[in-house]
Amino acid sequence: MFLHNLEISNFRAFKSVQLNDLGRVNLLVGKNNCGKTSVLEALRVFAGNGSLQSLLALAIERNDTGPQGFLEGDGGLKALVAGLFKDYDFENNSKIVIGDTKQGKTVTIEYVTDESLDELRVIGHYGKPKKIKFNDSLRSSLTLNSAKGEKPPTPLFVVRAKNNNDQELAFLLDEISLDDTKKKQVIAALNLVESKIKNLSFIASESVSDIFEKINSHKNILFKKRIPFVRLANSNLNIPLNSMGDGMHRILDIVLHLVSAENGILLIDEFENGLHYALQEKLWGLIFKIAKELSVQVFVTTHSDDCVSAFARVSAETDEEGVLYRITKPQQADEPHFVRRYSEERLSEALDAEVEVR
Numbered sequence: 001m002f003l004h005n006l007e008i009s010n011f012r013a014f015k016s017v018q019l020n021d022l023g024r025v026n027l028l029v030g031k032n033n034c035g036k037t038s039v040l041e042a043l044r045v046f047a048g049n050g051s052l053q054s055l056l057a058l059a060i061e062r063n064d065t066g067p068q069g070f071l072e073g074d075g076g077l078k079a080l081v082a083g084l085f086k087d088y089d090f091e092n093n094s095k096i097v098i099g100d101t102k103q104g105k106t107v108t109i110e111y112v113t114d115e116s117l118d119e120l121r122v123i124g125h126y127g128k129p130k131k132i133k134f135n136d137s138l139r140s141s142l143t144l145n146s147a148k149g150e151k152p153p154t155p156l157f158v159v160r161a162k163n164n165n166d167q168e169l170a171f172l173l174d175e176i177s178l179d180d181t182k183k184k185q186v187i188a189a190l191n192l193v194e195s196k197i198k199n200l201s202f203i204a205s206e207s208v209s210d211i212f213e214k215i216n217s218h219k220n221i222l223f224k225k226r227i228p229f230v231r232l233a234n235s236n237l238n239i240p241l242n243s244m245g246d247g248m249h250r251i252l253d254i255v256l257h258l259v260s261a262e263n264g265i266l267l268i269d270e271f272e273n274g275l276h277y278a279l280q281e282k283l284w285g286l287i288f289k290i291a292k293e294l295s296v297q298v299f300v301t302t303h304s305d306d307c308v309s310a311f312a313r314v315s316a317e318t319d320e321e322g323v324l325y326r327i328t329k330p331q332q333a334d335e336p337h338f339v340r341r342y343s344e345e346r347l348s349e350a351l352d353a354e355v356e357v358r
Contacts, residue, residue, distance in 0.1 A: 001105070001154045002297055003265075009097040010086045011045075012038040013329075017337040023321035024291055025298045027271075027311050030327040035337055036301040039327070040158070040267045042098045043299060045084075047156035047265055049124035050107040052132060059083055077134050081120050084109065087333070090120075099125060155264025157257040161273055163246075164253055170202035170226040172256045182259040185290055189255035190241075192282045193248050196233045200252075202226040203238065228252065246274035251283060258287060262294040269301050277306035284314040292320045312347045 006019040013035050019026070028036045041058055048054030059080045082088040084096060090111045099106030105125040112121055120132040176182040183200075190197045205227045228241035228249075241248055250273060258266050272280065291298050302308065308324065315322025324342040 001264075002295075003100050003103075003105075005100045005102050006039070006043070007097060007099065007101050007106075008039065008042045010094050011042050011084060011096045011098060013086065013337075014038060014042075015086060015330075015334055015336055017327070017339060019325050019339060019341075021323070021341065022297070023323035025288055025311075025315065025320065025322045026300065027308070027322070027324045028299065028301045028327060029303075029308060029324060031329070032303075034327045034329045036327060037269060040269055040299060040301065043265060043267060044156060044158065045109075046098045046107050046125075047154040049127060050109060050122040050130065051124075052122075052130065055080060055084065077132060081111065081132070085111075155261055157261040157264070157266050159254050159257050159266070159268040161270040163249055163274070164257075166202065166225065166227060169228065169252060169256055172260050173200070173202055176256075176259055185259050185286075186252070186255050189251050189283070189286055190230065190248065192251065192279060192286070194230075194232070194244060196235075197230045198233045199231040200241070201229055201231075201238075203229050247276055247279060250274035251279070254283070255286065255290070258290050258296060258298075259294065261296045264296060266291070266296050266298045267300075268298065271300045271302045272304040272307045277304075277310070280304075280307055281310035281313060284310050285318075288314055288318045288320050288322065292318075312344075315344045315347070 003022050006022060007016070008014050008018075009016045013033075017035065017039070019039070028039055030036055044058065045054055062083055078090075081090050084090070091113070095108050095110035097106055097108050107125060108121075108123045110121050112119055118134045120134075122130040122132070124130070173186070176186075187197060187200060190200065203226060205225065229238040230241050230244075231238060241252065254268060254271075257268075275283065287298060290296070302311075311322060311324065322344055324347050326340045326342070328338040328340075330337055
């Protein structure tokens with residue numbers, strides 16, 4: 001699904017915010033705590049069709065678990081719910097709406113209570129409505145709302161500000177191992193840093209720390225971590241990818257998720273982390289190219305002027321639309337967030353005039 005517009009109401013810090021006329025690649029900028037990451041989280045709820053699993057994942061990452069955690073009766077469930085609503089006020093707030101209202105594709109989350117009811121209702125953009133009854137346990141709610149064989153309508157992959165772990169990346173590489181085109185796209189991305197790389201694999205191996213732990217604990221470590229290794233041209237040596245620097249791992253993280261998100265959505269939080277500014281323009285070029293070939297819609301956050309400049313140059317040179325949105329937090333809590341949209345032409349003009357867009 002390609003989103004043309006995104007509306008978010010009563011979610012996290014947002015009273016309301018609208019991103020209109022979305023592009024293939026969308027860059028979100030703004031000051032700290034303006035809501036950039038919350039936009040990515042809202043997209044996760046939308047792509048997951050409002051599943052309890054998607055809500056639970058967000059709550060865990062934000063530590064919205066309450067003093068007793070999720071599994072301790074209704075208090076845990078309400079802690080989960082409260083963190084989703086603006087100002088944690090789920091009992092008196094209006095319902096959460098996330099999606100494209102113009103297309104009629106939205107997820108709504110609403111707290112319902114009367115003499116006989118005390119529940120959360122989630123209506124997705126497909127499938128049956130889901131209900132979370134607060135007098136039930138979390139395990140009961142997960143079981144009730146998990147339809148066997150039901151897959152989210154929109155594939156979604158997330159590249160976090162801190163790199164995903166090697167075990168997740170190994171799984172993604174396994175998934176595309178028989179697709180020569182995608183494997184070549186991943187290698188091409190690594191070649192941005194080291195042109196001699198000709199192959200990549202995750203190999204089960206023991207790190208020095210694992211071996212040290214085994215020696216000191218006198219225990220066998222049954223599970224061996226899989227570590228990324230590369231093979232250079234004219235060499236038979238397996239070289240640990242992590243020895244080539246954080247930038248190499250960041251590129252692998254981004255591109256593996258990108259090729260896995262075919263016909264779906266890719267979210268990248270803090271794009272520039274670990275990347276030298278000289279690499280960013282080349283990586284943007286690959287992202288635009290692969291996103292078009294695989295029909296992926298990309299949403300990215302950044303704090304970096306270098307990232308914005310590189311994005312502007314690449315988006316001006318490609319036939320796929322790149323759009324920048326600057327999000328500004330309102331002065332009054334009950335006001336909507338202000339969003340300024342920069343198309344490719346306006347962004348180039350603003351940068352040429354040295355207008356701050358970040």
